[in-house]
Amino acid sequence: MREDFPIFERKIGGKKLIYFDSASTTQKPKEVIDAVASFYKTANSNVHRGLYFLSREATEIFEATREKIRKFISAEEAREIVFVRGTTEAINLVATTFGKKFVKRGDEILISEMEHHSNIVPWQMVCQDRGAKLKIIPVTDSRELNLQEAEKLITKKTKLVAITHVSNVLGTINPVKEITKLAHKKRVPVLVDGAQAVGHIKVDVRDLDCDFYAFSGHKMYGSTGIGVLFGKKEWLEKLPPYQGGGEMIKQVTFEKTTYNDLPYKFEAGTPDIAGVVGLGAAIDYVTKVGADPIQRHEKELLKYGQEALSSIGGVKIFGRTRNKTGIISFILERVHPHDVGTFLDGEGIAIRTGHHCCQPLMERLGVVGTCRISFGIYNTKQEIDKLKTALLKARDFFHGTN
C-alpha cells in the first residue's frame, strides 16, 4: 500500500518519513495526484457553462463524481450532494442558512463536549445572532457521549442536533444512529460531522438517517479544498441559499432573482473542479482497497499502538472505548506535548500535538493539550515500533536531567 503514496519516497533529516497525522490530513495516492494533474493537462475547462466539447466533458466528469459520492455514502439522490470547500464550510452552510430560517430567540442548538471547533463556533455564531442557546451533551469518564443526558437535553426548544461521527481527539465512534433516533422522536434534525469517519469506516447516510452529513476530501486521501455536504432533499429545499453568485441562479434581474434547483442553489461560483476529480479518484482508491480491509488495518494498528504506548511507563492514553478508529491521544508525564512533538520530529516522526481544535474537550480531559497519532492505510507496525523507541528516548532525554 505504501508504494501507492509517492511522498514516502521522501526522507526527513536523512530518515524515512513516518507519518502519524492522517486525522489532520491524509497523504495522497498516486491515483489522486495523477487524476488532478491529468484533468489540468487534458480536460481543464469550466463546468455547466460552455457549449464546447471540453466543457461538456468536464461537466460530465464533475456530475459523474457527484453520482459516485452519492453511491459511496448511500444517499438517495445525487442532488443531495453539495460540493463545498470542506467539512468546515459544510457546517457553516447549514448553520447560516438553517439559523436564518428556523432559529429564533429562546431556541436551542445541541452539540457535544467532544466537538471540533468547526462544529462549535458556527453554532455559537448562530446562537449569538438569533438569541438562541447552545446546549452541550457531556462526555462520560469512559470518553463516550452520555446518551441519557442527550435524551434529556433534546426538548421542545431544540432546533437542531450537531454531533461528530468520530472524535478527532479520542477516535471514539459515536452512536450517531441512536442519537438520530432520539432526535427524530422529537422531530429535531441532526447534522453529523463526518470529517474523521469517511474513508475510515463505512458511512451509509440512509442507515444513519441523519439529515445532514459533512465531510472533507483531504482526510480521505483526496486533495485539499474540496468537501461534501449531504442533506436530505426535504431539508435542502427548505433552506435559503448560502452564497450568491453564478451557477446558483435561474434568472437574475435587478428587481428579483430566482434560485437554481438542488444542488446548484448552494454552489455559487466556479467550484474546485480538479478537487472534485481528485475526490472521485480518492473514492475509487478507497473502494479498490475496500472498506473492510481499511477498517481491519486501522483496528490492528490501534490495538498494536495502544499496547506499545501503554508499555511505556509515564504514558497516559485518553479514550479507550472499544468502538474506535485509528486515533490515539496520549501524554508523556511531565513533558509538554510540544516538546514531545519536536523531539519526535527530530527522529523523522510526524505527530500532532496541542489542543487539536478541541479546547473544551481538553478542559474536560484536564490537560492543555495531548500528543496524537492517527493512522492511514500506509502505516505499519514497524513504524509503531520506531515510535516506541523514539518515545523512550524522549523520556530519557527530558526526564534524564531531573
Next chain:
Amino acid sequence: MEQTKELYQETILEHGQNPRNFGSIKKATYSTEVFNPLCGDRCRVYLKTDGDNIRQVSFEGQGCLISIASASLMTEMLGGRTLKEASEIFRYFQGMVKSGNLRKKIELGKLAAFSGIAKFPQRVRCALLPWEAMRPFTKTTKYI
C-alpha cells in the same frame, strides 16, 4: 537528534524543569497574563518597579520547556535592570530567536541558549511568550 539537542540546550532543559522566580509577587507594580492560542499555554508575569528600575520579576503559568525556560531566564536577566535596559534586551532577544544571529552589541548571557530556536520556526513563539507580557512595560514593538 543533533538538531534536537541544539534546540534543547542544557540551560534550557535545566531552567525548563527547575524554573527560577516561579510564583507571584505580592503588591506587584504590574502583572499581565499572555496566552498562546495555538497551544493553550499561558504565562503571568509580575513586575515590581521603583521608578524606572525593575526590583523584582516573577512568573506563573503552564507551558512547554521552551516557554518555561524562557520565562525563568527572562526573570533572572531582567531583575535589577532599568526598564530601558529591559526593552533593549527584549529587542535583541527577539531578533536573535527569529534570525539565529547572536549579536555582540548586548550581553545576552544565558539567553544565548535560545539561538538554536530559529531553526524551529514553530517554536519561536514559545520562547517569546513570556516576553510578550513585558511588551507594555518595555514599549517594545513587534518584530514582524
